[in-house]
Amino acid sequence: MSDVTKEFELQTDKLLAHNYPCRKCGLETKHQTVSRYTERGAQYYGGHHIDWAESNEIIQCLGCEEVSFRKCSTNSESLDYNYKTGQPYYVETVAFYPGRALGSKVIDHWLLPWSIGEVYKEARTAIENELFIIGGIAIRSLLESICSDVEAKGRNLAKKIDDLHARSLVTKEGVETLHKIRLLGNLSAHAAKRHTKDQLMLALEVVEHILIGTYIIPARAKDTFKGLDEVKKLLAPDDQ
Ligand SMILES: [Zn+2]
Numbered sequence: 001m002s003d004v005t006k007e008f009e010l011q012t013d014k015l016l017a018h019n020y021p022c023r024k025c026g027l028e029t030k031h032q033t034v035s036r037y038t039e040r041g042a043q044y045y046g047g048h049h050i051d052w053a054e055s056n057e058i059i060q061c062l063g064c065e066e067v068s069f070r071k072c073s074t075n076s077e078s079l080d081y082n083y084k085t086g087q088p089y090y091v092e093t094v095a096f097y098p099g100r101a102l103g104s105k106v107i108d109h110w111l112l113p114w115s116i117g118e119v120y121k122e123a124r125t126a127i128e129n130e131l132f133i134i135g136g137i138a139i140r141s142l143l144e145s146i147c148s149d150v151e152a153k154g155r156n157l158a159k160k161i162d163d164l165h166a167r168s169l170v171t172k173e174g175v176e177t178l179h180k181i182r183l184l185g186n187l188s189a190h191a192a193k194r195h196t197k198d199q200l201m202l203a204l205e206v207v208e209h210i211l212i213g214t215y216i217i218p219a220r221a222k223d224t225f226k227g228l229d230e231v232k233k234l235l236a237p238d239d240q
Contacts, residue, residue: 006041020070022061023100023128034058034067051076053090069097099128101201107208111219116145120211127204132194139203140185143178146210157182169214177206 015033022029038055052075060067074090081088106124109117123138144157150169152160161182165175181203187193 003044004041005043006039009038009040011036011038017062020059021096021100022064022066023068023096023098023106024064024066025061026105029064030062031059032062034060049076068100071095071097099125099130101128101197107212108216111216112211113149113215116142116149116211116215119145120207123204123207127197127200130197132197132200133188133192135200136184136188136193136195139181139200139207140188142207143181143185146207146214150214164210170210174206174209177203181206 012035015036017030017032019028020031021027022031034057036055036057038053040051040053042049042051052073054071054073057070057072058067059070071094073093076090078091078093079088080091101124107120109120112120119138119142123135123142126132126135126138140157143161146152147157147160147164150164150167152163152167154160154163158179161170161175161178164170164178165172170178184195184199184203188195
């Protein structure tokens with residue numbers, strides 16, 4: 001038989017601010033800890049015991065004011081040593097909810113065609129939450145959805161990517177990256193191969209540029225200059 005003991009503590013004041021990644025700002029910013037609810041537990045069995053602590057925090061970015069959640073866990077089985085001081089310390093496992101990825105901001109996906117926006121959100125969420133095999137498959141699927149929507153020509157994805165370049169939707173350098181994304185999706189789908197977060201973030205960034213250029217800027221321009229089309233209609237051809 002084993003005995004488990006647990007205790008809980010709620011802290012709401014005298015909490016220090018820390019630098020954490022912010023999903024909305026796309027970079028590490030100072031966050032206020034609004035409240036912290038800590039569980040401390042121990043389990044005894046056969047003369048041995050394990051201790052753990054888990055702090056659950058509501059945090060708020062002091063830049064954009066976005067509120068999110070941070071969980072930090074430690075346990076007595078995961079000890080490491082600081083080789084400079086010789087002191088042991090508990091290894092922290094940290095998770096943020098919602099997940100987040102630095103270096104890239106979420107684009108205005110509500111301006112995308114519905115089905116492409118849905119694939120985009122899932123691809124991004126997978127990468128932010130470190131689901132790297134699914135993230136690779138989702139990015140390739142996003143690329144296929146774009147090719148299908150713009151009716152790119154070609155009997156396979158490789159030819160369709162070349163057609164995107166022929167139609168000036170992607171630069172020559174962009175095409176090379178898109179072919180890497182295509183291979184990335186193949187490996188994820190057929191060999192269940194994981195890619196690094198950096199590779200997937202770069203791939204996502206290239207696809208985001210296509211989405212911005214193909215859908216988001218035209219949608220914004222249409223909205224911003226909508227009065228101009230009316231003026232053009234009123235002007236004589238020589239005045240245009
Ligand atoms: Zn922020």
